[in-house]
Amino acid sequence: AQKITQTQPGMFVQEKEAVTLDCTYDTSDQSYGLFWYKQPSSGEMIFLIYQGSYDEQNATEGRYSLNFQKARKSTNLVISASQLGDSAMYFCAMREGTNDMRFGAGTRLTVKP
């Protein structure tokens, strides 16, 4: 069963505007971690932000922030003040306990000038 769901195959945003990328997950574990990675055309996986299941506050890292709604099992990534360099694939991932990390299908973000 799919544990990580990203329902937006592609998203467009105007430069300097904010964009939200959706991600929902499914787990029965109490301890888990949620991650977002950016993958540009070069293929490298760039770590963006992390949210632990026990974290009460939404994680923020510079222009990246998470809208973590535990009851809804969603962890949406908000990118503020989009830049042209933000155009890339974005993957949501989850780790249950100390197990391996599983990825969603990804969202391709295109920033328009």
Next chain:
Amino acid sequence: GAVVSQHPSWVICKSGTSVKIECRSLDFQATTMFWYRQFPKQSLMLMATSNEGSKATYEQGVEKDKFLINHASLTLSTLTVTSAHPEDSSFYICSAPRDRGWDTQYFGPGTRLTVL
């Protein structure tokens, strides 16, 4: 700077040959490393978990005799694609959690394998 390296970054080989891909943690010890495969326009799919000092754990559907994994030391894991075929052409990425809390997992830059 990069904390996980992979070598080679790309490789082209003939069908039937074997290819070895190295994954190194540069400034930390990794008792566990993960190997992923990514086909074009798809997500990363976990192939196997590499454990230092013990056998690798393979995901369902991944042939352990075809994808040999050796976690030789606390900083090195290798993936050998044996008797490669064109359908093995893919982007192979390794990763390693950095600390005990596992809230940070670094990825290597990936290896693009093309089998002719």
